[in-house]
Amino acid sequence: MKTLIKNGYIVTKDNKLNQVDIWLEDSKIKAIGQLEKEGIDFDEVIDAKAGLITPGLVDVHVHFREPGFEYKETIETGSASAAKGGFTTVCAMPNLNPVPDTKEKLKDINERIEKDSSVKILQYAPITKELNSEELVDFKALKEEKAFAFTNDGVGVQTAGVMYQAMKEAANIDMAIVAHTEDESLLFGGVMHKGEVSEKLGLPGIMSATESSQIARDVLLAKETGVHYHVCHVSTKESVEVIRQAKKHGVHVTCEVCPHHLIMKDTDITEDNGRFKMNPPLRASDDQQALIDGLLDGTIDCIATDHAPHSHEEKNQSMLHSPFGIIGSETAFQLMYTHFVKTGRFTLEQVVNWMTKVPSEIFGLETGTLNIGSQADMAIFDLQKQVEIPEEFVSKSNNTPFIGEQVIGETIYTFVDGKVVWHRGE
Numbered sequence: 001m002k003t004l005i006k007n008g009y010i011v012t013k014d015n016k017l018n019q020v021d022i023w024l025e026d027s028k029i030k031a032i033g034q035l036e037k038e039g040i041d042f043d044e045v046i047d048a049k050a051g052l053i054t055p056g057l058v059d060v061h062v063h064f065r066e067p068g069f070e071y072k073e074t075i076e077t078g079s080a081s082a083a084k085g086g087f088t089t090v091c092a093m094p095n096l097n098p099v100p101d102t103k104e105k106l107k108d109i110n111e112r113i114e115k116d117s118s119v120k121i122l123q124y125a126p127i128t129k130e131l132n133s134e135e136l137v138d139f140k141a142l143k144e145e146k147a148f149a150f151t152n153d154g155v156g157v158q159t160a161g162v163m164y165q166a167m168k169e170a171a172n173i174d175m176a177i178v179a180h181t182e183d184e185s186l187l188f189g190g191v192m193h194k195g196e197v198s199e200k201l202g203l204p205g206i207m208s209a210t211e212s213s214q215i216a217r218d219v220l221l222a223k224e225t226g227v228h229y230h231v232c233h234v235s236t237k238e239s240v241e242v243i244r245q246a247k248k249h250g251v252h253v254t255c256e257v258c259p260h261h262l263i264m265k266d267t268d269i270t271e272d273n274g275r276f277k278m279n280p281p282l283r284a285s286d287d288q289q290a291l292i293d294g295l296l297d298g299t300i301d302c303i304a305t306d307h308a309p310h311s312h313e314e315k316n317q318s319m320l321h322s323p324f325g326i327i328g329s330e331t332a333f334q335l336m337y338t339h340f341v342k343t344g345r346f347t348l349e350q351v352v353n354w355m356t357k358v359p360s361e362i363f364g365l366e367t368g369t370l371n372i373g374s375q376a377d378m379a380i381f382d383l384q385k386q387v388e389i390p391e392e393f394v395s396k397s398n399n400t401p402f403i404g405e406q407v408i409g410e411t412i413y414t415f416v417d418g419k420v421v422w423h424r425g426e
């Protein structure tokens with residue numbers, strides 16, 4: 001089957017927009033250029049409507065809740081939500097029930113993925129059994145069952161000794177340790193960033209050191225073990241500085257930042273409502289600036305959503321009782337485009353790279369670029385039309401503080417292996 005995508009634009013290395021057509025054949029990209037006028041006989045022609053064609057977005061941090069919490073999300077709805085956002089490869093966290101801490105349990109998830117997913121899902125395995133910082137999993141066995149990397153996301157690894165052993169095991173088999181960094185002994189029941197706003201709302205605060213002190217511990221252990229250590233959802237200026245220094249000292253450390261931490265800060269929390277509650281919390285404006293600077297100077301490698309669906313009942317209550325987490329797959333690109341590209345703070349090329357090429361490179365994935373001969377994983381975005389973030393999502397959940405915001409950058413098409421997995425209704 002020969003498909004022509006005509007009338008699209010790609011962003012070049014020097015941030016220019018180039019009009020191109022793309023020829024897809026047998027799930028791969030066959031050619032990129034001025035193809036429409038060549039008189040080739042295509043089976044199908046798709047009009048990109050002068051939209052931006054990017055490599056399929058890559059998200060190394062999502063929660064799809066299956067098995068165990070299917071009322072929040074499933075592999076089917078989570079992958080459809082990712083497809084709507086332009087994502088073609090997503091890496092799913094293991095805070096599930098049961099936790100995929102054995103080969104059998106991981107195999108069960110991989111079979112569900114095979115059956116139900118519309119995008120490529122790479123499943124993480126946990127670092128410890130039941131995510132409880134005690135007994136390590138069998139790293140080799142889980143690697144054999146296609147674990148993407150090892151992480152206890154949702155909780156930090158609480159003891160240095162366990163983290164050290166885990167890093168040694170992972171380094172031995174050339175796999176990454178991906179860390180949600182949170183020292184629970186420094187949590188003191190906090191539900192939002194500790195500062196003036198938490199005081200005003202009378203809510204217990206989470207200090208920045210709860211996150212950054214564990215990163216400091218871990219980069220030293222990563223140096224000791226030589227492991228690839230990736231930090232999830234970096235949120236504080238101290239974390240950025242620790243990672244910057246670690247990189248200078250040759251530690252193999254990479255990290256991600258979430259759109260919500262780049263866009264919002266604790267002063268945007270106008271009331272005690274669970275929709276503003278996520279882990280790590282929205283921080284102060286100097287933290288936000290440090291995250292932006294960190295991306296620009298390469299300390300922060302990539303953007304990931306931490307798509308964390310929860311039900312309306314769970315989120316529609318005080319921050320004291322609501323679970324942590326907001327969804328992100330369907331809004332990530334348009335929020336980044338609207339807040340940073342339209343305002344001239346990041347170039348389009350930077351944002352696209354941080355959501356495609358860089359996450360692929362740091363984890364050695366063969367995705368994230370539009371190359372002739374590579375699998376046709378792509379997205380097309382409408383950069384002209386302004387839309388309002390709706391209350392209804394393709395995701396089962398709608399827990400995001402961005403509902404009602406006007407954004408630009410709607411997904412027109414998403415392709416996985418040359419097949420349309422999302423198409424905007426006209």
Ligand SMILES: NC(=O)N[C@@H](CC(=O)O)C(=O)O
Pocket residue numbers: 063095153154155180277278279280306308309323324325326
């Ligand atoms: N980010 C969150 O606030 N919540 C995540 C867990 C996590 O990413 O730490 C979840 O699983 O709901």
Ligand SMILES: [Zn+2]
Pocket residue numbers: 153154155180232233279280
């Ligand atoms: Zn986390």
Ligand SMILES: [Zn+2]
Pocket residue numbers: 061062063093153154306308
């Ligand atoms: Zn997470």
